[in-house]
Amino acid sequence: MKRILSVVILILVTAAASLFSQSQLDKAKELVKQKKFTEAITVCQAYLQSSQKDENAWLLLAKSLQQIGSLDSAENAAKKVVQLDDEMLEGYTVLAQVQLEKKNVQDAYATAKAGLKMIKKKQPKYPPLLVVLGQILLATDSTDAALVAASEAKELDSRNATAYEVIGDAYEKQKVAPMAISSYENSLEIDSLQMRVLYKLANTYTKERQYTEAARVYNRILSLDPNNDVSRLELARLFQRAKQWANCAATLKDYFKKEKNPSKDIQSMYLEALLKSRQYKEAAQVGQEFLKVEPKSPLAYRAIANGFFNEKKYVQAIENFKKVDTLEFDDYRWLGASYKQLKKDSLAAMTWEEGLKDSTQAVNVRSYYMDQVASTWMYLRSYERAGEFYQKRIQLDSTAVGAYINYAQCMMQLERFEKAVSALKTAIAKSPKFPPAYTNLGFCYFQMKEFDAGRKEFETAIKIIDTAESRYKVELADSYRMIGLSIMMDKKVPEEESKKKWEDAIVVLKKSLKYKEDVAQTHLLLGQYTKTLIKRKMQ
Numbered sequence: 126m127k128r129i130l131s132v133v134i135l136i137l138v139t140a141a142a143s144l145f146s147q148s149q150l151d152k153a154k155e156l157v158k159q160k161k162f163t164e165a166i167t168v169c170q171a172y173l174q175s176s177q178k179d180e181n182a183w184l185l186l187a188k189s190l191q192q193i194g195s196l197d198s199a200e201n202a203a204k205k206v207v208q209l210d211d212e213m214l215e216g217y218t219v220l221a222q223v224q225l226e227k228k229n230v231q232d233a234y235a236t237a238k239a240g241l242k243m244i245k246k247k248q249p250k251y252p253p254l255l256v257v258l259g260q261i262l263l264a265t266d267s268t269d270a271a272l273v274a275a276s277e278a279k280e281l282d283s284r285n286a287t288a289y290e291v292i293g294d295a296y297e298k299q300k301v302a303p304m305a306i307s308s309y310e311n312s313l314e315i316d317s318l319q320m321r322v323l324y325k326l327a328n329t330y331t332k333e334r335q336y337t338e339a340a341r342v343y344n345r346i347l348s349l350d351p352n353n354d355v356s357r358l359e360l361a362r363l364f365q366r367a368k369q370w371a372n373c374a375a376t377l378k379d380y381f382k383k384e385k386n387p388s389k390d391i392q393s394m395y396l397e398a399l400l401k402s403r404q405y406k407e408a409a410q411v412g413q414e415f416l417k418v419e420p421k422s423p424l425a426y427r428a429i430a431n432g433f434f435n436e437k438k439y440v441q442a443i444e445n446f447k448k449v450d451t452l453e454f455d456d457y458r459w460l461g462a463s464y465k466q467l468k469k470d471s472l473a474a475m476t477w478e479e480g481l482k483d484s485t486q487a488v489n490v491r492s493y494y495m496d497q498v499a500s501t502w503m504y505l506r507s508y509e510r511a512g513e514f515y516q517k518r519i520q521l522d523s524t525a526v527g528a529y530i531n532y533a534q535c536m537m538q539l540e541r542f543e544k545a546v547s548a549l550k551t552a553i554a555k556s557p558k559f560p561p562a563y564t565n566l567g568f569c570y571f572q573m574k575e576f577d578a579g580r581k582e583f584e585t586a587i588k589i590i591d592t593a594e595s596r597y598k599v600e601l602a603d604s605y606r607m608i609g610l611s612i613m614m615d616k617k618v619p620e621e622e623s624k625k626k627w628e629d630a631i632v633v634l635k636k637s638l639k640y641k642e643d644v645a646q647t648h649l650l651l652g653q654y655t656k657t658l659i660k661r662k663m664q
Contacts, residue, residue, distance in 0.1 A: 488522065
């Protein structure tokens with residue numbers, strides 16, 4: 126009876142020990158799921174003290190050790206798995222992975238091949254081991270063989286995200302970017318949380334200069350991990366390359382809120398982004414801080430100068446622009462504008478002239494500043510210089526009718542009437558319905574004392590204006606006044622018709638006053654008529 130009881134107790138103790146051991150293993154598995162690898166290692170090691178031949182426990186220990194980076198211990202544990210069960214393909218897989226991480230590529234390759242040999246002829250190969258083999262082959266630059274191994278794994282297991290990743294890596298090495306991108310995207314469709322694959326995808330897009338797509342991927346990374354500063358900075362650099370300055374500044378804004386000591390390069394990038402996205406107030410503030418890091422920074426002075434200009438503090442803006450050792454086109458623009466606001470017109474014109482030496486700017490921008498320079502010199506009665514820049518304006522855009530007219534006005538002031546006539550006739554040819562070209566040509570002829578030719582141009586201007594009276598009141602006033610003057614100056618009229626000549630002139634001059642009544646010459650001409658009428662009555 127006692128013997129039977131002892132046997133029963135032994136059986137119960139053994140069963141209890143087995144149940145306890147199993148519960149320990151289950152606990153270790155749960156800890157691994159929770160990514161509590163250190164705790165899982167402790168449980169596994171405790172369990173293995175009494176269960177040295179449990180290959181599953183050794184496998185769990187190997188995986189946990191691998192996760193915390195204890196690769197030597199992980200390798201020993203994985204070797205123990207293979208020793209205990211030489212048909213456990215997962216053991217070969219973990220062992221090969223660890224050896225690859227340790228850069229023992231030859232050992233890893235031998236392990237993977239040994240594991241694949243254990244598969245019976247008619248059984249399918251083990252996809253995870255094929256994937257590891259693909260990774261090993263990539264490490265040895267055997268790209269084609271790696272592509273074959275990973276593709277075979279994908280065919281056997283279409284939901285193996287890492288198989289697609291390895292295929293993507295192989296295509297990326299072969300510089301077949303579209304296929305690499307497609308493979309990475311397929312991997313992410315299976316598991317969208319793979320940071321490693323997201324980085325590879327973003328990097329491939331960047332290499333292909335598909336910056337918008339690369340930015341989209343970095344945004345995905347940041348949505349998963351908002352504190353990922355590496356991705357944030359890469360995204361900012363992409364926006365910088367694409368010259369999307371507002372996006373670049375917005376991306377870096379949060380980084381600068383928490384980063385107390387950003388690198389000089391990052392500060393410079395943020396400052397440039399703020400300045401070029403016209404966030405002048407913020408740029409000036411960051412510029413002041415950047416001077417503490419780089420005391421003579423042209424970028425910082427530029428930002429500060431723009432900040433003062435935006436606040437209409439033109440003297441301070443000029444002071445800071447002068448501290449920039451090499452001015453850029455935009456610097457000349459705002460420096461010139463600052464001088465203009467301070468009524469220093471010649472300095473403004475000379476500053477813009479310097480900026481216009483940069484011929485890389487857009488034609489419309491250069492044309493605008495050609496006009497600004499020319500009109501400033503014209504205002505200052507430096508007609509020679511003004512004419513020179515109107516000519517340059519015409520060279521930039523031969524359709525600029527206004528530039529032809531202004532050039533002609535400069536030539537008229539210089540009494541170079543032939544050049545003026547030529548320019549005005551060109552303006553008329555390019556824009557036959559533009560009245561100012563005709564009125565200016567009329568004035569030019571009058572200065573040349575070709576009154577009939579001038580009167581003809583003024584009459585043409587009136588016909589062209591037609592019903593657009595409100596738009597061209599000045600031109601109508603000028604035309605009627607000058608026609609009236611030409612009538613009064615006509616000495617070919619016989620004496621008996623003289624009275625009618627003056628009456629006709631008065632009608633035309635009154636029309637001029639209808640459109641512009643504050644022109645002194647018109648009133649003087651009317652006064653001359655009244656004086657003549659009184660003189661005749663006295664006779």
